[in-house]
Amino acid sequence: MKALRAARLFDGEQVIADPVIVIDGERIAAVGGPVPPGAEVIDLPGATLLPGLVDTHVHLAFDASDDPVAALAGRDAAETFAAMCAAGRRAVLGGVTTVRDLGDVGYLALGVRDAARTDPTLPHIVAAGVPVTTPGGHCHFLGEGVRGADVRAAVRARHERGVDVIKVMASGGNMTPGSRPELSQYTLAELRTLVEEAHGLGLPVAAHAHGTRAVLDAVEAGVDSLEHASFMTEDSVDDIPDGLLDEIAARGIVLSLTLGARPVPGAAMPPGMLARLPLLMANAARMAASGATIVVGSDAGIAPIKPHDVVRDAPAHLRQIGLTPGEALRAITSRAAAAIGLGGRKGRLAAGYDADVLAVDGDPLADAGALGRVRAVYVRGSAALNSSRSTE
Ligand SMILES: [Zn+2]
The missing domain is CATH 3.20.20.140 (Metal-dependent hydrolases)
Incomplete structure (x- = not known):
């Protein structure tokens, strides 16, 4: 299990402040709630988490x-x-x-x-x-x-x-x-x-x-x-x-x-x-x-x-x-x-969805350019990219 923490989260529908995403294998186990004991915690201060x-x-x-x-x-x-x-x-x-x-x-x-x-x-x-x-x-x-x-x-x-x-x-x-x-x-x-x-x-x-x-x-x-x-x-x-x-x-x-x-x-x-x-x-x-x-x-x-x-x-x-x-x-x-037929599996950060997660620097709702500042990408729970600095 791993837990991602960031400044805010856009779950595909709305924004949640001070979020936690708990990932169990390839899926999202929970958005919010306590970090389960023993989970690896990944902090992304200042970042926004979005669905891939x-x-x-x-x-x-x-x-x-x-x-x-x-x-x-x-x-x-x-x-x-x-x-x-x-x-x-x-x-x-x-x-x-x-x-x-x-x-x-x-x-x-x-x-x-x-x-x-x-x-x-x-x-x-x-x-x-x-x-x-x-x-x-x-x-x-x-x-x-x-x-x-x-x-x-x-x-x-x-x-x-x-x-x-x-x-x-x-x-x-x-x-x-x-x-x-x-x-x-x-x-x-x-x-x-x-x-x-x-x-x-x-x-x-x-x-x-x-x-x-x-x-x-x-x-x-x-x-x-x-x-x-x-x-x-x-x-x-x-x-x-x-x-x-x-x-x-x-x-x-x-x-x-x-x-x-x-x-x-x-x-x-x-x-x-x-x-x-x-x-x-x-x-x-x-x-x-x-x-x-x-x-x-x-x-x-x-x-x-x-x-x-x-x-x-x-x-x-x-x-x-x-x-x-x-x-x-x-x-x-x-x-x-x-x-494209993937509702229920992709495009949202919610329990049961695939753990496809994008983390960007800043707030993409206030600044569309924030989507160009990729901090981390997870594909079905695996880190495809997780850098401490912007890739821009
Ligand atoms: Zn074409």
Whole structure:
């Protein structure tokens, strides 16, 4: 048994002063109460304890370099697997203890996921495997494309591989030459078939959707989360259609917003995205003000400004779109865990939950930058990092 003591604790919902977390093996035995006799006491004065952070959309196979697609193409399977493990470790050292990988190559994320079960230096991974896309479509280089009734077989094949979620590219995307984000890749009928097959097998569906038509069709088809939901047009951004956010909220569809960017010298957002940013943020603010669930799917790995622990940079963006500091932390802890099927196990510091704990210097509710000052990280009760000084 061990006990962590700090200045304050955010349990995934609310703040508790002068806390104690009692950890028994891989689980939290208690929050508060006496330290059991014989327990190892770890004092973290001035620190805040939080649930390990949860990112609902990462790519462990992309290495956050200037050209992750070319870097991936230059590696064989063993090298890619090693790079994915390194990406996972980077996430953990930044306090991100659970990630949902929404697109790998060769189903390698499933192997990393399975290795993580006995390796506390790796995050807990929810894996989609290879994304479902069209021939020549967005991220086609990760696997083969399918159309029409073949989407059913594509879902079944992924289920047999043991994926946790189906990722479908409902629209084109930004990192595939020739692909246009504003255009749909699949018809409503194809999306319906895919969702029906996935749900029949007990698998949720995460839909990458930029263009308005793709978002509308994904909602109508009954997907479980919308990734990006940028409403991008060829040269600008659409207003969100009236009533759509109410429909998304009523259906319980999660909005997984692509927020979080690390300031990196010499690296920036692509100019096209930068120009659209005010309109993207205005739409995100409308989403935040709706009744829909907002979480952060950072797309970690796709660029230098998106390292694998970048979700800890998202609260600044979340505050810009109107979330309170507490809501911003919920969006990357308790709400995110629930959104990816891990409510009851991850995203909270409470008795019975996995002992995934992040300790940072200062108070992240008063200062979003505190999440960059990692003091300690525990994965299922094991110390992945515990330094007496800031890693910043
Ligand atoms: Zn992505």
